[in-house]
Amino acid sequence: MKIALLGYGKMGHVIERFALERGHEIVLKKDEFNTYEGLSSADVAIDFSVPSAAVSNISSCFHANVPVVSGTTGWLEHYDEMIALCKEKNGGFISSSNFSLGVNLFFEFNEYLAKIMSQFDHYKVEMEEIHHDQKLDAPSGTAISLAKGIIENSNYTNWTLDDAPKENEIHIEAVRVGTVPGTHTVTYNSEVDSIEIKHTAHNREGFALGAVIAAEWLAGKQGVYTMKDVLNLNTK
Template sequence: MKIALLGYGKMGKVIERIALERGHEIVLKKDEFNTYDGLSTADVAIDFSVPSAAVSNISAAFNANVPVVSGTTGWLEHYDEMIALCNEKKGGFISSSNFSLGVNIFFGLNEYLAKIMKQFDSYKVSMEEIHHIHKLDAPSGTAISLAQGVIENSNYSEWTLEEAKNNQIHIEAKRIGEVPGTHTVNYDSAIDSIEIKHTAHNREGFALGAVIAAEWLAGKQGIFSMKDVLNLQ
């Protein structure tokens, strides 16, 4: 399979290594210094760039009739535009805040726990996420996905970085050293606490999941998620 890498930072380089190990070919390593030359020859594009470049990268791929796997976060105010473009071009698209197998299992566990805790008003939910100091967006896309998973299965209505009021979920975003990513969901009461936590040890899980998603998406049309890729529906 021919893969275009849209974004060639630390994640892009790990994705490149894993893709090559799995027998794929890299036809484009797009960064801020080069063009999209070679994109049209790709079977699939993997976008791990920065928020300011994501829309341009995804648009270029759809316009070149190349399906896209995007792990860039912090650009979701333009998500509906990209969905519309994908549908217009009859493309394929998977956008996820986190491609790690473990994290996607964690998403399912989070939603299941939220359904259980909905009936126990004495517990208040909050979240913490810790990432490396180079991460540009806060809170992380993974934390937002976790919060949305709770909101969709409970009486909470929104998340906030500030002190939580009424039906808000407080997210504490920390930037420390080179931490790949740690996410914790807490349910606290006056009597006890319940906590679920996912800790990434390196970037390998994110990269492998993105390559697996690209392998799954190649040749498909439509809007999909990691639940489709991993059959977690």
């Protein structure tokens, strides 16, 4: 399979290694200094760039008739626009805040727990996410996805970074320190006890492998998909 890498930073290098190990060919390594030359020859593109480049990268793929997997966060105000373009061009698209297989299983646990805990309103939920100090967005896209999973399965209506959340808001504590790849914790607190689920990434490799697996699955397909489709978790 021929892969275009859109964004060739630290994640791009790790994705490249996994792709080559799995027998794929890299036909484009796009960074801020080169063009999209070679994109049209790709079977699929993987976008791990920066928020300011994501829309251009994704739309270029749709115009070139190349399915695209995007793990860039911080650009989602343009998400509906990209979905409309995907449909207009009969493109293929997967966007995820986190391609780690473990995190996507964690999303499922989070939604299931939220359904259960919605019956017990004396528990209040809060979240913490910890990332390296070079991460550009806060809270993380993964934290926002976790919050949305809770909101869709409970009486909560919003999330906030404010230390004094309203009654139906989920407080997210965003911490930036050192070289932490990503740690996400969801805690339900009551006066007598706490229930906590946590995912800790040990390195970037889980994100990269998941992105390559998603690209393998998406190649040759049209439509808008999620990691639930890739992992066959759309059973509910």
